[in-house]
Amino acid sequence: MFWTQSREHEFQKMVEKSDSDQQSVRVRFAPSPTGYLHIGGARTALYNWLWARKSGGVFILRIEDTDMERSTQDSVEEILEGLRWLGLDWDEGPYFQTQNLEKHKEAADKLLREGHAYRCFCSKEDLDNQRKEAESKKIAFMYDGRCRNLTPEQVQANIEKGMTSVVRFGVPRDAHSVVAFDDAVYGRIEKRARDIEDFVILRSDKSPLYILSNAVDDALDKITHVIRGADGLANTPKQILIYNALGIEPPIFAHMPLTLDNKKAKLSKRVHGEVVTISYYRRRGFLPWALCNFLALLGWSSPDGREFFSRDELIDIFDLSRINRHNSIFNYVSGDPKNWTDPKAIHFNATYVRSMSLNDLTPYVKNELKNNDLWSDCYESTEKEWFLNTIDLIRTRYHVITDFSTKGRFCFSDDFEFDPKAVIKNLYQDANLAKYLPELARGLNTLPVFDPEKIEGIFRDLAEKKQVKAGLIINASRTAVSGSSVGPGLFELLAILGKERVVKRLNQSVRLIENA
RNA sequence: GUCCCCAUCGUCUAGCCCGGCCUAGGACACAGGCCUUUCACGCCUGCGACAGGGGUUCGAAUCCCCUUGGGGACGCCA
Numbered sequence: 001m002f003w004t005q006s007r008e009h010e011f012q013k014m015v016e017k018s019d020s021d022q023q024s025v026r027v028r029f030a031p032s033p034t035g036y037l038h039i040g041g042a043r044t045a046l047y048n049w050l051w052a053r054k055s056g057g058v059f060i061l062r063i064e065d066t067d068m069e070r071s072t073q074d075s076v077e078e079i080l081e082g083l084r085w086l087g088l089d090w091d092e093g094p095y096f097q098t099q100n101l102e103k104h105k106e107a108a109d110k111l112l113r114e115g116h117a118y119r120c121f122c123s124k125e126d127l128d129n130q131r132k133e134a135e136s137k138k139i140a141f142m143y144d145g146r147c148r149n150l151t152p153e154q155v156q157a158n159i160e161k162g163m164t165s166v167v168r169f170g171v172p173r174d175a176h177s178v179v180a181f182d183d184a185v186y187g188r189i190e191k192r193a194r195d196i197e198d199f200v201i202l203r204s205d206k207s208p209l210y211i212l213s214n215a216v217d218d219a220l221d222k223i224t225h226v227i228r229g230a231d232g233l234a235n236t237p238k239q240i241l242i243y244n245a246l247g248i249e250p251p252i253f254a255h256m257p258l259t260l261d262n263k264k265a266k267l268s269k270r271v272h273g274e275v276v277t278i279s280y281y282r283r284r285g286f287l288p289w290a291l292c293n294f295l296a297l298l299g300w301s302s303p304d305g306r307e308f309f310s311r312d313e314l315i316d317i318f319d320l321s322r323i324n325r326h327n328s329i330f331n332y333v334s335g336d337p338k339n340w341t342d343p344k345a346i347h348f349n350a351t352y353v354r355s356m357s358l359n360d361l362t363p364y365v366k367n368e369l370k371n372n373d374l375w376s377d378c379y380e381s382t383e384k385e386w387f388l389n390t391i392d393l394i395r396t397r398y399h400v401i402t403d404f405s406t407k408g409r410f411c412f413s414d415d416f417e418f419d420p421k422a423v424i425k426n427l428y429q430d431a432n433l434a435k436y437l438p439e440l441a442r443g444l445n446t447l448p449v450f451d452p453e454k455i456e457g458i459f460r461d462l463a464e465k466k467q468v469k470a471g472l473i474i475n476a477s478r479t480a481v482s483g484s485s486v487g488p489g490l491f492e493l494l495a496i497l498g499k500e501r502v503v504k505r506l507n508q509s510v511r512l513i514e515n516a
Numbered sequence: 517g518u519c520c521c522c523a524u525c526g527u528c529u530a531g532c533c534c535g536g537c538c539u540a541g542g543a544c545a546c547a548g549g550c551c552u553u554u555c556a557c558g559c560c561u562g563c564g565a566c567a568g569g570g571g572u573u574c575g576a577a578u579c580c581c582c583u584u585g586g587g588g589a590c591g592c593c594a
Binding site: 030031032034064065066067069070071097120124127128131134135137138139140141142164166186187189190191192195196197199200202203204205207209210211213214229230231232233234235237255257258260262264265266294297298299301303305307324325326327328329330331339342343344345346347348350354396397398422425426459469470471472473474475477478479484485486487488489490491 | 517518519520521522523526527528529530533541542543544545552553554555556557586587588589590591592593594
């Protein structure tokens with residue numbers, strides 16, 4: 001009676017469509033907005049996105065916001081923001097599951113009317129007690145289906161008495177009934193119908209449950225491949241049952257193994273902190289594609305053993321069939337400042353930072369410098385060549401983009417810090433440095449061409465003249481001009497910094513030395 | 517407790533489907549060395565795994581069974 005003619009028609013169309021022509025691929029990422037976008041979610045989104053792009057299909061974003069109490073707008077924003085940053089652009093959506101609530105109810109009504117579902121008047125308290133008791137006796141609890149055989153008259157009578165009811169799906173109970181499907185990753189999965197309980201699809205307040213909403217939305221969105229975490233594996237037989245009862249061809253399922261922590265527990269912000277959130281990687285200076293590349297390899301491998309791929313290369317080579325079946329571990333150990341996240345993830349980022357084209361890298365560096373008041377527009381005009389040479393020189397030892405504004409600060413500002421250890425090691429080493437450095441500055445100042453070769457000549461000459469090892473003045477100079485004891489080859493570095501700044505910093509360092 | 521899934525170096529994994537090419541390959545991490553003005557990069561070397569037990573077979577990491585271990589699901593959560 002609630003089932004209107006037009007809705008009926010809609011489902012009918014769906015049925016016809018699904019078993020006619022081979023449709024193009026449609027996949028979706030369907031997060032629930034109850035928190036942040038995390039590593040696991042991003043990986044799921046990535047695999048869906050890759051599959052869509054590979055097959056020339058459509059990637060849909062659907063926000064499953066039916067849990068009104070826990071869903072927040074902030075969370076939606078963060079998820080969209082995260083996906084955008086990762087570069088996982090969607091073609092449709094974001095759709096919101098709550099928008100389809102009526103359709104979910106209609107599907108439930110249809111199931112009810114056609115005898116695939118029934119009203120259950122058992123109270124929640126009653127069931128909870130049964131469950132608890134079963135648990136204490138260590139026996140499996142499954143709803144016994146006692147309301148399944150209520151006659152229409154009994155149902156009517158209960159309703160008139162004002163009893164509340166939920167709608168349960170009536171799982172086929174023929175002797176050897178089996179629900180089976182071919183998972184694109186796990187292969188054939190079979191489950192005996194007798195091991196599936198009559199699950200609830202509509203609450204007593206008539207609101208649909210996820211298991212129903214999700215399946216109906218996938219049908220409505222004409223999803224062809226459901227690529228999701230393996231935690232959805234156990235739900236799948238139930239959803240297949242729903243599809244079958246609705247007369248809809250189920251999508252192809254591809255369950256991907258889960259990513260756990262090094263104790264094989266679920267990753268969560270609560271216990272692991274920000275390191276599981278995507279926004280953290282953005283803040284810590286990760287390149288979005290480096291993260292994607294790393295994530296892609298958590299549960300998937302290429303046929304040729306390669307690990308680094310451009311976007312297009314990965315899209316080209318990615319395939320559902322090479323997703324493996326065992327869970328992987330996100331190798332994060334807390335309290336290690338160097339390996340603050342999975343070391344392999346850092347390795348990927350560092351490799352991208354030092355090997356990607358300067359053209360692709362520059363926007364990230366620009367943004368980082370801007371955020372730290374180190375940017376100057378001339379880096380894109382008059383000083384462009386200098387800027388490019390500079391980041392190319394310093395990037396080889398950087399791991400993350402933030403390094404450009406911290407470790408690399410001395411290149412873009414005179415206001416940088418001196419590492420106390422470096423000062424002690426390189427500047428306090430020899431009191432004569434207070435004389436050598438200004439002398440060096442004078443020598444450098446005479447150079448008409450400030451290039452690495454000429455600069456080195458000045459250094460070597462001075463070392464010989466003073467009868468000291470060149471390393472002494474080289475290392476002292478490094479600290480004097482950069483504040484650090486580590487960095488690129490010194491002569492190249494000085495050439496980049498330019499005569500004026502070098503001479504000034506060399507002379508100023510005398511004060512530091514004299515304070516020793 | 518029931519059902520489902522999984523099992524190769526510390527971690528990510530190749531090999532498994534279609535047994536022999538596997539004294540098990542690669543990557544990260546770690547250790548040592550080379551290069552070097554430092555730190556990186558790079559290069560070289562080392563460390564390091566087929567969970568255990570049965571079968572099948574001339575031959576098993578690969579096939580089968582059991583055990584063990586791990587994960588997931590079992591909500592009027594999603």
